[in-house]
Amino acid sequence: MSRPVLYKLDASPPATAVRMLAEIIGLELETKDLDVFKLEHKSPEFLKLNPMGTIPTLQDGDFIISESHAIIQYLLLKYGTKEQQEQLYPSDLRTRALINQYLFFDTGVFYARRKNVVAPIFFGGAKGATEKGLAAIDEAFTTLEAYLGDLHYLVGDRLTIADVSLGATAASMRCIHTLDPVKFPRVARWLARLEQKPFFKLTLNAVDILIGIVNSKIVSN
Numbered sequence: 001m002s003r004p005v006l007y008k009l010d011a012s013p014p015a016t017a018v019r020m021l022a023e024i025i026g027l028e029l030e031t032k033d034l035d036v037f038k039l040e041h042k043s044p045e046f047l048k049l050n051p052m053g054t055i056p057t058l059q060d061g062d063f064i065i066s067e068s069h070a071i072i073q074y075l076l077l078k079y080g081t082k083e084q085q086e087q088l089y090p091s092d093l094r095t096r097a098l099i100n101q102y103l104f105f106d107t108g109v110f111y112a113r114r115k116n117v118v119a120p121i122f123f124g125g126a127k128g129a130t131e132k133g134l135a136a137i138d139e140a141f142t143t144l145e146a147y148l149g150d151l152h153y154l155v156g157d158r159l160t161i162a163d164v165s166l167g168a169t170a171a172s173m174r175c176i177h178t179l180d181p182v183k184f185p186r187v188a189r190w191l192a193r194l195e196q197k198p199f200f201k202l203t204l205n206a207v208d209i210l211i212g213i214v215n216s217k218i219v220s221n
């Protein structure tokens with residue numbers, strides 16, 4: 001059976017979240033890199049797969065799906081063991097509802113605010129983040145700080161797909177935003193905990209690449 005194909009970019013936090021999930025469940029993905037600076041993600045061929053032209057996008061046989069959170073759930077529920085599914089996306093109604101709450105927060109607020117700041121630097125000639133953009137990111141971190149409370153992970157003492165996705169977004173903020181550990185001690189501790197996990201190396205690598213791209217764009221824009 002052929003492996004699922006992930007269209008990705010090494011610097012992409014949502015694509016990295018998918019790759020981390022695959023690593024956690026021991027699933028081998030075939031990957032295809034897109035050059036966003038050549039607008040390969042907006043080519044007619046790619047738009048046939050994903051009309052939004054976003055990364056990541058997954059092709060599993062004749063099934064195509066985009067949006068990292070949907071991809072993560074699909075891969076876990078199709079390829080994960082029952083134990084992995086129960087640990088990473090528990091079937092308990094309230095736990096699953098809370099995980100979904102965090103995933104929607106990531107899509108609609110947390111990652112969206114990061115993209116609002118980074119996309120103009122990548123593609124719009126901006127020379128850096130705006131004060132307004134950084135304030136919006138700080139506000140999202142304030143929400144995350146409250147969500148975490150005194151928990152080790154977002155929904156308790158065990159890692160779930162919420163930590164995988166939001167961890168990738170949170171770490172990726174480093175390319176334009178410095179997290180203040182005094183203002184956000186719970187987020188800082190949670191990120192430090194995630195950084196101990198072998199799978200999180202993928203995110204740390206993505207962040208290094210992202211920092212390199214953002215810095216060179218800031219100079220050349």
Ligand SMILES: N[C@@H](CCC(=O)N[C@@H](CS)C(=O)NCC(=O)O)C(=O)O
Pocket residue numbers: 011012013014015041052053054055056066067068069107111115
């Ligand atoms: N909510 C989406 C966000 C995907 C996204 O915006 N990816 C970026 C790369 S990190 C992208 O494709 N940007 C190009 C564009 O939006 O045109 C997800 O979680 O997959």
